[in-house]
Amino acid sequence: MHHSISSVARNADALTAVWSGGERTELPYLWLRDNCGCSECCVEQTTEKRFHLFRVPSDLKPSTVSIEDAGSEDEAVSIAWPDGHLTRHRSSEIHGLLSPPRLDLQYWDGRFQPRRFDYGRFQASDRAAAEVIEEFLRTGVCVLVDAPTEPDSLEQLATRLGPIREVLFERIHNVMLDPKGYNIAHTGLAVAPHNDFTSYTWPPSVQALHMLVNECEGGESTVVDGFGLLNELRSDHPDKFDVLCKVPVPSRIFSEEYECYAVNPMVALDSDGEVRMMRFNTAQMQAIPLSEPRLGEFYAAYHELSRRVNDPGAQVNFRLEGGQILLCAGHRVLHGRTALRSNGHRHLQDAYFEHDNVRNHPGMLRRTGRI
Ligand SMILES: [Fe+2]
Ligand SMILES: [Zn+2]
Known part of the structure; x- marks a missing residue:
């Protein structure tokens, strides 16, 4: 199942993405810029981040925002920043980051035996x-x-x-x-x-x-x-x-x-x-x-x-x-x-x-x- 964003609205310091099911997600501009996965922002050989946040102003706002390949597996939020840098976040990747993976703990008392x-x-x-x-x-x-x-x-x-x-x-x-x-x-x-x-x-x-x-x-x-x-x-x-x-x-x-x-x-x-x-x-x-x-x-x-x-x-x-x-x-x-x-x-x-x-x-x- 793939996750699709039907619209995005620009606010003072974040985009509001509306998912096709109606849920909303706030995407702060600095988060969107900081997590850019392009080959300039990451070390391709190691996947480590190269971009440093101080290189953009703290009140950074996008120049343009659009949804590309809408409805497809490759659907992405595409952002152009004022310095000309381009960032693309796939909707499926944004969805995968909605909440951290949870570890369900099972508590026990004296009646338990370890497996x-x-x-x-x-x-x-x-x-x-x-x-x-x-x-x-x-x-x-x-x-x-x-x-x-x-x-x-x-x-x-x-x-x-x-x-x-x-x-x-x-x-x-x-x-x-x-x-x-x-x-x-x-x-x-x-x-x-x-x-x-x-x-x-x-x-x-x-x-x-x-x-x-x-x-x-x-x-x-x-x-x-x-x-x-x-x-x-x-x-x-x-x-x-x-x-x-x-x-x-x-x-x-x-x-x-x-x-x-x-x-x-x-x-x-x-x-x-x-x-x-x-x-x-x-x-x-x-x-x-x-x-x-x-x-x-x-x-x-x-x-x-x-x-x-x-x-x-x-x-x-x-x-x-x-x-x-x-x-x-x-x-x-x-x-x-x-x-x-x-x-x-x-x-x-x-x-x-x-x-x-x-x-x-x-x-x-x-x-x-x-x-
Ligand atoms: Fe011990
Ligand atoms: Zn980048």
Whole structure:
């Protein structure tokens, strides 16, 4: 189906396009000029923009406007500017830009189980990879099964998930019982749900937890949908939610060589006011300075959040066996594990990736005709 513009009217700083169905779209003159796709305004070799907005006056207006090839697939709004430059925007392309692509999130509680996908198919088949990633984008979690059990095979996921995001631990981080380990995951204790590296201002946004061997009793994996939980808290206690968005919380982590430290609220919103990031890591949280004027309110809100995160009704438990990889959206999904109950061999490796790379993989496969 192609989209057709039946008329355009010129206003002070925008065109009003009327679509054949009667809907109207405002097209600001500076937007029309800035997005000119001609070979002078773009670098043909790379498709990057060459035009800089300061080259035209801020009150730019077209000299002439017309609709060309009306009603055809190639229909376009054609504009001549006062300096003689010509811009053509196809109606179908304008239509495609009416609203940004939406990602539908599916929230879950303790009754959910992450979907399982075959590792080999994920790696080998573009179509299978797009299906896995789309599920991952909706729910923030999935499990790859029948994966290798050799150390460092997480490197192979870079073909799908983009480059590994390195942090102050080793590039591929080992988690096993270690009496000299510097973090609670190296003990046999339970690890309550948390997200990693709240001590970075931009924590890693995708985490892969790869079980190489699991011959231990206990140590079940736990995941919690942080976004689902925060949206419930927001509707039950808007005031508590607001405090969690405002009060900066220090967080610190260290390894044998490095230390990282950052101070940020536990909840960050995007420009539409939706939850974009949760930072919840009790082990790494440091004391908030006593000069914080909302300290009392913060603690009431944090108590409520801590109760909800640790409520068994919010937690999904499953056993990650050797050769399985748990993928978590690091800014959304909290992960943890129950206590280890035996001394059986258990070796987990962790690596991080970035959601911006993962999210764009299916679109890239489509644009390049691979699916
Ligand atoms: Fe962790
Ligand atoms: Zn141009």
